[in-house]
Amino acid sequence: MPFDALSDVSDEALLVLYANGDPAAARALTLRLAPRVLAVATRMLSDRAEAEDVTQEAMLRLWRVAPDWRQGEARVSTWLYRVVCNLCTDRLRGRRRRASTTLDDAPEPCDAAPGVEAAMIEGDRMRALDAALAALPERQRQAVVLRHLEGLSNPEIAEVMQVGVEAVESLTARGKRALAALLAGQRAELGYGEG
Amino acid sequence: MRDSDLDDLFAEARRESPAPSADLMMRILADAAAEMPVQPAPVRSVPRRTAGARFALFGGGGLFAGLATATLVGVWIGIAQPPVAEVLWPGTSGDPLETMDLAPGYELFASLDAPVEG
Numbered sequence: 001m002p003f004d005a006l007s008d009v010s011d012e013a014l015l016v017l018y019a020n021g022d023p024a025a026a027r028a029l030t031l032r033l034a035p036r037v038l039a040v041a042t043r044m045l046s047d048r049a050e051a052e053d054v055t056q057e058a059m060l061r062l063w064r065v066a067p068d069w070r071q072g073e074a075r076v077s078t079w080l081y082r083v084v085c086n087l088c089t090d091r092l093r094g095r096r097r098r099a100s101t102t103l104d105d106a107p108e109p110c111d112a113a114p115g116v117e118a119a120m121i122e123g124d125r126m127r128a129l130d131a132a133l134a135a136l137p138e139r140q141r142q143a144v145v146l147r148h149l150e151g152l153s154n155p156e157i158a159e160v161m162q163v164g165v166e167a168v169e170s171l172t173a174r175g176k177r178a179l180a181a182l183l184a185g186q187r188a189e190l191g192y193g194e195g
Numbered sequence: 196m197r198d199s200d201l202d203d204l205f206a207e208a209r210r211e212s213p214a215p216s217a218d219l220m221m222r223i224l225a226d227a228a229a230e231m232p233v234q235p236a237p238v239r240s241v242p243r244r245t246a247g248a249r250f251a252l253f254g255g256g257g258l259f260a261g262l263a264t265a266t267l268v269g270v271w272i273g274i275a276q277p278p279v280a281e282v283l284w285p286g287t288s289g290d291p292l293e294t295m296d297l298a299p300g301y302e303l304f305a306s307l308d309a310p311v312e313g
Binding site: 018019020021023026027029030031034035038039042043048051052055056059060063064066067125126129148149151176179180183184186187190192 | 196197198200201202203204205207208209211212213214215216219220222223224226227228230231232233234
């Protein structure tokens with residue numbers, strides 16, 4: 001099937017086509033979903049190489065679940081975001097374990113203020129944002145990334161994070177406040193006008 | 196930092212989302228091909244027929260050998276114009292039609308014309 005013919009096909013239908021042996025469906029799904037998965041993983045992990053590994057692993061799990069996919073039960077993108085978040089959580093916990101075994105009294109990863117400041121001095125907004133996101137507690141970071149960078153709705157985030165919508169609202173609100181606090185007083189360095 | 200500044204920062208981050216490298220896309224597609232539950236049907240090429248297979252369609256090489264022999268014999272007969280009867284039935288000579296009685300003698304029926312005595 002030509003790739004153009006698949007641009008209007010839903011993720012779920014593409015997954016069924018893939019399960020039935022259509023390589024064009026795999027290409028369409030990859031082009032559609034891999035960039036979104038990579039974006040979340042990069043924001044969550046602040047490490048491009050690790051984010052690429054997570055993206056490949058998440059997509060691999062999608063290929064493997066294709067024959068058993070239950071149509072109508074969940075959206076493919078929601079399922080994939082959940083997988084990515086879980087994989088990122090595993091990676092972050094692994095980092096913490098390694099850090100605690102190599103350093104006595106290792107500092108909490110939330111203590112990223114020096115990184116934020118350094119990035120701000122360079123005037124690099126994106127690096128400043130990444131550093132500030134890395135300083136957030138893990139669940140707040142997930143909620144902020146999914147809500148404000150990926151544009152998911154609160155009910156979708158609730159499904160991804162497997163919590164209630166109220167919990168999502170709370171996480172995103174607290175995350176946003178924490179980001180504002182981390183970046184406070186640095187508006188000029190980030191190129192925002194005074195006032 | 197104001198909320199609006201943060202929203203600007205988010206908008207900028209959305210525009211600058213990291214794009215997957217070609218290498219990553221290839222790795223993902225390679226996984227997809229390896230994990231595909233139903234392998235795509237290979238494009239079947241029409242097998243090339245050997246000369247023997249083509250001959251077999253018409254009855255095999257023996258038939259063609261016979262046809263070739265008959266053709267050669269026909270050409271030879273046409274060129275050499277041998278006395279065919281002598282070639283095919285050695286010992287005969289002359290035109291066999293000369294000795295063949297195509298119209299039997301009416302004498303066989305002459306007795307029928309005689310009056311019956313009784």
